[in-house]
Amino acid sequence: MVLISIQNVVKRYQLGDMEVNALSGVSLEIEAGDFVAIMGSSGSGKSTLMNILGCLDRPTTGSYLLNGQEVAKLDREQLAEVRNQLLGFVFQSFNLLTRTSAVENVELPLLYAGVPTKERVVRSKEALSRVGLGKRFDHFPNQLSGGQQQRVAIARALVNNPKLLLADEPTGNLDSRTSIEVMALFQALGGSGITVVLVTHESDIAAYANRVITLKDGLIKSDVRQNPLSASAEMAAPEMSAET
Amino acid sequence: MGILQTLRVALRALLRNKMRSFLTMLGVIIGVGAVIAMVAIGEGAKAKVEEAFASMGTNLLILLPGTTSTGGAHGGYGSSSSLSWDDLKSIQTEVSSVRYAAPALRVTSQVLSEDQNWTTSVTGTTPEYFSIRSWPVARGVAMTQSDVDSGAKVALLGQTVVDKLYGPSADPVGTVIRIKNVPFQVIGVLQAKGQSPVGSDYDDCVFLPVSTYSSKVQGGLRNYINGTIYIGATSQDTTARAETDIGNLLRDRHHLTSGIDDDFSIRNLSEMASAQQEGTKTMTTLLASIAAVSLLVGGIGIMNIMLVSVTERTREIGLRMAVGAKPMHVLLQFLVEALTLSMMGGFIGVSLGLIMAQRLSSNFGWPMLIRADIIVIAVGFSAFIGVAFGLYPARKASRLDPIDALRYE
Numbered sequence: 001m002v003l004i005s006i007q008n009v010v011k012r013y014q015l016g017d018m019e020v021n022a023l024s025g026v027s028l029e030i031e032a033g034d035f036v037a038i039m040g041s042s043g044s045g046k047s048t049l050m051n052i053l054g055c056l057d058r059p060t061t062g063s064y065l066l067n068g069q070e071v072a073k074l075d076r077e078q079l080a081e082v083r084n085q086l087l088g089f090v091f092q093s094f095n096l097l098t099r100t101s102a103v104e105n106v107e108l109p110l111l112y113a114g115v116p117t118k119e120r121v122v123r124s125k126e127a128l129s130r131v132g133l134g135k136r137f138d139h140f141p142n143q144l145s146g147g148q149q150q151r152v153a154i155a156r157a158l159v160n161n162p163k164l165l166l167a168d169e170p171t172g173n174l175d176s177r178t179s180i181e182v183m184a185l186f187q188a189l190g191g192s193g194i195t196v197v198l199v200t201h202e203s204d205i206a207a208y209a210n211r212v213i214t215l216k217d218g219l220i221k222s223d224v225r226q227n228p229l230s231a232s233a234e235m236a237a238p239e240m241s242a243e244t
Numbered sequence: 245m246g247i248l249q250t251l252r253v254a255l256r257a258l259l260r261n262k263m264r265s266f267l268t269m270l271g272v273i274i275g276v277g278a279v280i281a282m283v284a285i286g287e288g289a290k291a292k293v294e295e296a297f298a299s300m301g302t303n304l305l306i307l308l309p310g311t312t313s314t315g316g317a318h319g320g321y322g323s324s325s326s327l328s329w330d331d332l333k334s335i336q337t338e339v340s341s342v343r344y345a346a347p348a349l350r351v352t353s354q355v356l357s358e359d360q361n362w363t364t365s366v367t368g369t370t371p372e373y374f375s376i377r378s379w380p381v382a383r384g385v386a387m388t389q390s391d392v393d394s395g396a397k398v399a400l401l402g403q404t405v406v407d408k409l410y411g412p413s414a415d416p417v418g419t420v421i422r423i424k425n426v427p428f429q430v431i432g433v434l435q436a437k438g439q440s441p442v443g444s445d446y447d448d449c450v451f452l453p454v455s456t457y458s459s460k461v462q463g464g465l466r467n468y469i470n471g472t473i474y475i476g477a478t479s480q481d482t483t484a485r486a487e488t489d490i491g492n493l494l495r496d497r498h499h500l501t502s503g504i505d506d507d508f509s510i511r512n513l514s515e516m517a518s519a520q521q522e523g524t525k526t527m528t529t530l531l532a533s534i535a536a537v538s539l540l541v542g543g544i545g546i547m548n549i550m551l552v553s554v555t556e557r558t559r560e561i562g563l564r565m566a567v568g569a570k571p572m573h574v575l576l577q578f579l580v581e582a583l584t585l586s587m588m589g590g591f592i593g594v595s596l597g598l599i600m601a602q603r604l605s606s607n608f609g610w611p612m613l614i615r616a617d618i619i620v621i622a623v624g625f626s627a628f629i630g631v632a633f634g635l636y637p638a639r640k641a642s643r644l645d646p647i648d649a650l651r652y653e
Contacts, residue, residue, distance in 0.1 A: 056650075111253070112570075
């Protein structure tokens with residue numbers, strides 16, 4: 001089943017008198033449950049593509065079908081709803097709320113979805129257990145290690161059961177050992193039916209993905225499948241056992 | 245997201261910066277507190293003035309004889325003998341808006357007790373005088389009409405005179421005092437009235453029946469009233485009418501044709517009282533407006549901090565938007581934060597203002613008057629300030645682009 005289908009997407013920015021194409025006609029399909037890495041040097045357009053896939057930005061021209069729904073022409077309010085219902089985000093710098101407990105950080109998307117308090121807490125704790133933080137519910141971000149903070153952020157991205165999880169350089173602020181743990185977590189998620197799209201410029205991180213798309217100058221330069229779509233499902237570990 | 249959730253999110257954000265939140269509220273706290281205290285003090289002062297005028301007498305008019313003019317030298321009011329006893333009688337009987345009218349003939353004289361002496365004001369009057377001035381006796385009995393009719397040699401003493409002649413705790417009723425060598429039996433002591441609005445002591449006085457006063461102190465009854473007439477109107481509203489009616493009656497009785505000046509003068513004390521009240525009201529308004537300005541400054545403080553807060557929390561706003569917050573959610577969050585700051589400041593300010601008002605009124609010995617409408621207005625105004633000054637930062641936050649906000653350093 002195809003989750004993402006973009007056709008001839010162009011994103012044009014006005015820089016002074018010059019018009020710059022960040023994306024100059026990208027077409028792409030991503031299957032549900034796949035684990036895709038988007039690579040490219042800075043200025044290649046990968047962040048722009050990520051923003052469009054994440055419904056944070058709209059393409060100048062072209063169409064974007066997400067889960068069968070055309071989202072290229074939605075307004076700010078509607079995009080916010082799509083992000084809330086279908087998407088989860090993981091950022092390089094975690095973006096956790098300071099002096100706010102792990103549970104309260106995780107329940108944020110549910111707050112805007114209008115989920116009642118009791119259910120919110122239950123689901124947030126479930127999500128935290130799923131990423132191996134079952135004993136860290138009431139910890140503040142500054143009481144957690146970098147890897148743990150990123151896992152809180154992943155729990156937050158998962159709590160609303162998204163179709164698509166977008167990760168923007170998720171290991172950029174982590175050492176290599178915790179990077180491996182976080183990447184294993186992403187692989188496991190891919191196996192459980194969530195589509196993961198990862199933006200990175202490190203090839204060893206991209207190596208975890210089933211499919212690697214490389215951008216250059218706003219166009220797709222290469223699109224390589226390294227593992228079959230089902231591969232991640234076979235590798236899937238249902239839950240992280242070790243807590244670091 | 246419900247309003248309760250929004251409120252919780254806002255409270256949590258404010259609690260994350262307790263010191264800053266408190267300092268931001270301080271402007272509103274001081275503003276509201278000042279408004280409440282100032283108005284309470286103003287009202288207290290007003291009540292105090294009213295009380296002072298009420299102690300002079302209710303619905304009081306004072307009628308004075310006219311002036312004399314001998315060889316170009318003008319005497320003051322009361323120097324001529326233009327008011328007759330018949331004038332007094334016709335005021336009592338013919339003017340419907342007059343309830344009481346009493347003569348007050350006054351002299352300053354030495355008063356002797358058994359072993360002490362004191363110089364004070366001695367007044368000859370009738371029982372009606374005490375009704376006009378709402379002045380009952382504290383001990384003994386009041387002056388009666390029969391005392392006046394029979395020319396009884398009895399006296400009522402003010403508390404100050406009792407203090408000077410007998411000592412503060414003594415009971416002089418039944419003893420004898422001497423004025424100009426004439427013995428008077430003390431039949432009662434008047435209730436202490438305290439200071440007059442101009443600072444003189446109401447209680448430093450002795451009252452005698454007017455008949456006895458004329459024959460024994462003044463040395464014989466005269467045809468004209470060489471003193472003043474105290475007049476009590478039937479109500480506050482009729483004082484002005486009583487004033488004109490008495491004026492017309494006396495002009496008629498004295499055969500004054502138009503063009504000739506009055507040969508008497510009427511003082512209306514309720515006019516003085518209302519002028520005084522106007523004064524305190526102006527003062528209250530002035531103080532309250534100064535306080536209102538500080539409330540405004542408090543509001544600007546809130547806007548300032550909210551703007552800082554929005555900038556500081558740009559990434560938080562970006563994240564909230566990324567996970568599904570709509571612009572309206574962000575707007576409400578910051579608006580509710582501003583509103584919470586100002587309302588909490590308002591409530592703390594009200595309590596502080598009340599405490600301050602109570603302290604001050606007990607210091608000055610004024611009655612404490614808290615006006616509920618002022619409390620409602622002050623809290624309502626601080627809420628208004630929260631919304632008015634919170635709106636701009638909140639709009640700014642809600643209009644952020646999530647991509648830029650997430651990347652903000």
